[in-house]
Amino acid sequence: xxxxxxxxxxxSVPNSKNxxxxxxxxxxxxxxxxxxxxxxxxxxxxxxxxxTVAVQSWLNRQGVSRHLAVRYIKGKWFTKxxxxxxxxxxxxxxxxxxxxxxxxxxxxxxxVAGLTALELLGYGHFxxxxxxxxxWLSKHKSDKRPIPVWFREYFKKDNTICIEQGLFDGExxxxxxxxxxxxxxxxxxxxxxxxxxxxxxxxxxxxxxxGLLLMENLSTLRPKVIQELxxxxxxxxxxxxxLVLAEHVNHPxxxxxxxxxxxxxxxxxxxxxxxxxxxxxxxSLPVNLKxxxxx
Numbered sequence: 698x699x700x701x702x703x704x705x706x707x708x709s710v711p712n713s714k715n716x717x718x719x720x721x722x723x724x725x726x727x728x729x730x731x732x733x734x735x736x737x738x739x740x741x742x743x744x745x746x747x748x749t750v751a752v753q754s755w756l757n758r759q760g761v762s763r764h765l766a767v768r769y770i771k772g773k774w775f776t777k778x779x780x781x782x783x784x785x786x787x788x789x790x791x792x793x794x795x796x797x798x799x800x801x802x803x804x805x806x807x808x809v810a811g812l813t814a815l816e817l818l819g820y821g822h823f824x825x826x827x828x829x830x831x832x833w834l835s836k837h838k839s840d841k842r843p844i845p846v847w848f849r850e851y852f853k854k855d856n857t858i859c860i861e862q863g864l865f866d867g868e869x870x871x872x873x874x875x876x877x878x879x880x881x882x883x884x885x886x887x888x889x890x891x892x893x894x895x896x897x898x899x900x901x902x903x904x905x906x907x908g909l910l911l912m913e914n915l916s917t918l919r920p921k922v923i924q925e926l927x928x929x930x931x932x933x934x935x936x937x938x939x940l941v942l943a944e945h946v947n948h949p950x951x952x953x954x955x956x957x958x959x960x961x962x963x964x965x966x967x968x969x970x971x972x973x974x975x976x977x978x979x980x981s982l983p984v985n986l987k988x989x990x991x992x
Contacts, residue, residue: 737761738774742785746881749794750847753781755802779847792832792855795848797881805842806869809876809885810835810860811894812911817876817885820914831858835886835894838863864897865890866929872922888915889922896942897935902969905938905982906989912942920953927954933962937978945986 741759745751756766766783769775775783782798784790799805809817811833832855836844844859865871872890875882886894892915896908930936936959943951961978971981 738769738772742774745785746794746797747785747788748790748879749784749881750778750790750798750802750851751775751783752798752802752845753783755798756783778851779845782845782847782851792852792857793878793883794881795852795857796834796883797878799844799848800884801881803845805844806837806840807834807844807859808869808873809833809883811886811891811898814886814891815888815895815911818874818888818891820888820891820911831856833894833898834859835864836861837869839869860894860898862897864894864931864935865926866931871929872926887922889918889926892918893926893930893935893939896938897932902983905942905968906984908938909942909945909986909989912946912948916948916950918948918950920950923950924954924958927959933960934966934968934980937961937966937980938968938982941975941978941980941982942986 737760741756741761744759753763753766756762761769766775766777770777770783773786776786776788777783778790784794793809796807796809799807808814809832813831813833815821834857836859838861848857870884872887873884874887876885885891892908892911895904895911899905899908927936927939940954940956940959940961943954965979965981967981969983971983973982973985974980975982
């Protein structure tokens with residue numbers, strides 16, 4: 698997994714529930730009481746969601762010390778995947794199970810972001826999520842802890858990329874939703890935030906055409922949510938690019954945006970190598986949007 702910072706250069710959701718940003722708390726599964734012996738491992742396996750990682754700090758809270766964890770490994774109950782991290786013996790765990798543990802057990806201010814969030818939320822008609830394509834995560838700028846080594850190494854096969862950025866003002870939890878997996882829940886960007894993150898992550902402008910196709914699929918975005926995000930977004934280029942694509946597609950919600958309340962900065966901006974200039978938003982794009990619609 699790769700972690701890095703991004704800086705701007707100048708020239709109805711399925712299986713999810715809206716979360717109030719001031720009340721976002723990812724709660725891990727906890728044993729009701731500490732128990733011993735065979736009962737302990739039985740209870741632990743019951744409250745440990747399938748397809749997720751258990752970290753040692755969470756196991757400690759369940760009364761399972763490192764020494765006892767070693768015994769469970771020898772007894773074929775646990776498989777160790779890295780320092781202080783375990784999965785159930787024989788359990789298939791992908792990157793989403795690791796994200797659950799980061800959020801719920803370790804309290805990381807990290808969420809599934811951008812293109813990956815759109816795919817999870819069912820907006821994947823134009824999302825290519827085949828093997829090897831990046832799985833995008835975003836960590837809030839206030840969380841200074843590095844992503845654990847066990848996550849980076851074990852889920853390297855899933856090509857997880859964690860962006861450390863402060864694209865929006867405010868606390869972690871802004872415009873996130875709770876997405877239900879088979880046995881647990883994780884926090885992901887809602888579609889309004891996810892499309893803005895996608896445009897932000899693509900700092901070279903190579904996917905503007907793809908962004909337009911995604912925008913065409915986002916006919917149910919909520920104008921109030923978009924308005925709030927655009928007003929708190931810290932990237933002038935992302936805001937201008939979003940508005941250019943949105944007005945080109947011309948969904949009904951576009952007319953309900955109050956562009957005058959959005960700080961669009963001053964001067965010209967260039968996405969990628971530019972070449973096709975939008976005079977209204979003083980933004981040069983690397984593709985002709987009219988030609989994208991014709992292909």
